[in-house]
Amino acid sequence: MRFIMRAIIGFFRLFYQSVFLSLSQIWANKTRSILTTIGIVIGVASVTAVIAALSGLKAKILTQVETLGSNTIFIQPKRPDTGPLQHAPWWSIRFLPEQFDGMLEHCPSVKRFGRQTWAGSQTVSFREKSVENVSIRGIEPDCHKIESRPVMLGRPLSVIDEMQVRQVCLIDPKLRNDLRLDRDCIGQPILIGHNTFYIIGVLEPRPESLFGGGDQERSEIFIPFKTSFKLQRYLYIGVLAESKSAEVSEDARAEISFFLRRTRNIKPGEPDNFEVMSLQNLLDMFNKMALIVTMVASGIVGISLLVGGVGIMNIMLVTVSERTREIGLRKAVGAKKSAILTQFLIESVVLCFVGGLVGIGFGQLLTTGIANIPKVELDMAYIPLWAIGISFGFSGAVGIFFGMFPAIKAARLDPIEALRHE
Amino acid sequence: MIAAEADKPTIKPQGDKSVIKLKDITRIYKVGVERIHALDGISLELKENEYVAVMGASGSGKSTLMNVLGCLDRATSGYYGLDGQDTTKLSDAALARVRNERIGFVFQSFELLSQLTAIKNVEMPLIYSRNGWRSRRKRAQSVLERVGLSDRIKHKPNQLSGGEKQRVAIARALVCGPSILLADEPTGNLDSKTSESIMELFDKLHQEGQTIIIVTHEEFVAHHAERIIHMKDGRIFSDMPSNRKKANETEMYHEEQGRAS
Incomplete structure (x- = not known):
């Protein structure tokens, strides 16, 4: 019990430190971070915009059904x-x-x-x-x-x-x-x-x-x-x-x-x-259509997240090799493998979350844009809360998935070799 | 407990408590089919508050000895006791903890993290420590005072001179209250004047009771120590008190004589 508590407290310390450290890293390498997260930003922006458009259309149809009567x-x-x-x-x-x-x-x-x-x-x-x-x-x-x-x-x-x-x-x-x-x-x-x-x-x-x-x-x-x-x-x-x-x-x-x-x-x-x-039929047809659109959109978004994720992995690998000496030092002063792993994993997740956040911002802009196009019945377009949740979930997942390999690489570094690295 | 030790550095420990005990340590690297004996049967004992310089030509195994002593590397065979604890059978995680709590490293090229301020650099080992978290700011501050840098706390490494950087690095090595301070060519990147002031800092720490091991090839550095170990081909070539120690002893002898009379 005490051991578990210690592990949890230890994790939170590390979490706290790593989040601040990675934010400062992202800030220090602004251009690189922007270029890296662009894939995630586009993915998240497009998925939120598509979901917003479909949600708006559905809300519209439902109000329509109410005035027409579902019979x-x-x-x-x-x-x-x-x-x-x-x-x-x-x-x-x-x-x-x-x-x-x-x-x-x-x-x-x-x-x-x-x-x-x-x-x-x-x-x-x-x-x-x-x-x-x-x-x-x-x-x-x-x-x-x-x-x-x-x-x-x-x-x-x-x-x-x-x-x-x-x-x-x-x-x-x-x-x-x-x-x-x-x-x-x-x-x-x-x-x-x-x-x-x-x-x-x-x-x-x-x-x-x-x-x-x-x-x-x-x-x-x-x-x-x-x-x-x-x-x-x-x-x-x-x-x-x-x-x-x-x-x-x-x-x-x-x-x-x-x-x-x-x-x-x-x-x-x-x-x-x-x-x-x-009308029920029409609703069913709409739902079917919406599902197809959602699937096609998620396919595209999936690809862009994949590309974004590869970008994240690439940049994390660069980061790990740039900071090899830092990793060696941290190990020399007593960082365990798990601590190094957590640090780099959190860094990639934070990077992805920042991308997700910016993506949601762009998605909101797109949604506002769509809603204001005249003669297109999308003025009720809005981003539902669950879409925001999904966007964050996915960016986090991408961060963990694509950050895992570089983080493991960092954790496995031999401190002596790492400290000798030029 | 460790914090308490760090807070009372001026109490000079008495007695002959053994800190490091090496018995027949070997470290063999395999390069292809060849086996290189970097350490070839080293036996050594270090008492508390000893001040040792390890010297030797490059390739003599002094760096390997340093890595083994610092628990960064494992000996191929032999016994290594640190504070009476056998370290040869510890897991990687346990070794990380040993490095964190009992060993302080000082490197030739300082190894400060450039994006962190001096105090954050000093605090860094406490992130990985079990009971250093809450008091980390205070401890880092007091240890920076100890190395004479209390006015440079918020500076980043690129705003510090070489000597100041090394002082920050020494503070970082001391912050967890280590049993031994391991310094690898601590003056290698410094000019002679700064080197001298850094060596004076080591002398001061020694006086405060710190056990210190310095790896160096510079004679003047070694002569600050009280015991000089020469290495050659992975073995201890000579192990003797330094002139300074002798001088000190003569001095003390004379003092005692003077007091007696």
Whole structure:
């Protein structure tokens, strides 16, 4: 017991001395230390920046999921990975509106669904003012309930608008401003292309979206689903659905797939030519992607740490040979092998820690840089605490691993030979 | 215990306690198939507070003897007792402890660490010592006073003259309160005037009770000692009291005579 206590106390003395000594060594050889630790700095900076970006993206997606609701299911055409349809033109695998008729009766886990069309971009005008490149979406009334875009003025699209194929529209506040419409613009006629539509409501601005979004700068107009076919004869259709609860969302996906295979006449054995994705799916996909990115990044970081580590080993070997006489002297005045080993090991670990610290600093700079790039959804990027821990852990490990060989070399030196060294 | 010894350096130990006892020490180096007898059966006894100079031409084995005495090297065969303890069977770690606590080295080229101040250099052996840690600053200071450098404590080696550097090195050798002070050509890098002052310091330490062994090839250095051992071909060629010792003894004899009368 006493022996162990002594050993521990002895280690701490040595630790204390060695840390100060190695810091002064690093300071004395500034240029060398900077060049040596650059590998570690780059490694740690890049790993923290990548982790920060991914963490930010994930935080973003999670907030998105909260606003969209995790019960949402997206359905869209997709080329199968195999089979003859692999290179089929998009047009041939498009959804037809009637393929979804009766879906609610056949899919008990689906609460509601809404078809929507993308009627392309049109020039919208009101009196002399016109705005180009406004995206036009035809939606069924249920889409409102699935995708929460509250109407802040007027009313949402109704079943009657749909049935009567009315030329009515919902606009967003940005378009209202751009067209110089009154604040209360309900009932005003605007021209979409060459067709007159009457405004029935104003939607709240779109929340920043990662999926199916398009960019923030473009305005959107929502018109009834059927009316959109008046603007253009043939349109691509996508479907939003909502499962009855998050628990049955997988069931809902299966039911929809089964239903669509029948309505789209896919024979048994043929692959699906559409995809049914829940938000959960998207999250899973993101996590998978994040994992791949993390792995690729860690590979690169691993290589840079390896290179950095070799640099550390090299410089420690130089240090050991430069300070051979010092090692001899220390041994002559009573330093044990273990003491010399500890001293040089601590020196290389301190060197790596300094590199890690600088690396985290650079990582933080990079993260701030990434977060401030406009139009890239990374403004929530942050370095999580565990990433800092991992960075330090890795730099320490590199220090120990690559410092071990030089330290052993130093510890094994014969004091007489060492003192004779020139 | 060691600290106590260091704190009371002026008490001159009495009696004939043996510090070093060598019996048939050999040290054989193997170079290829050849066997070089660097030490070839050395027997020697050193009493407490002896002041010995080891002389000899290069290759006579005096450096090897020094390394063996300093526990830096192990004898190939024979018995080496230090303070009555057999050192030949000690482990490396135990030998390191012996070097730390009982042996003080002074080198020809000082071997100070250039990035440390004088006092930090002197403190250095106490880092490796079991019970020197807490009082290290105080002990280093008192030992620097002993070698006459109390005003140079914060200076780095490059701000010190050669003689001052050697004084720091001597202070470092003394800080752990060693049984023997081993000096290898301590004046080899110094001019004659500085050498003389360093030798006076050794004389003073001897007077304070320190056992000292100096390896040298300079006659005037050797004549400061009380006993001169000449080595040749790994053996002791001659071992006799120096003129100084004789002079001292005559002096003491005369003093006693004077007191008696």
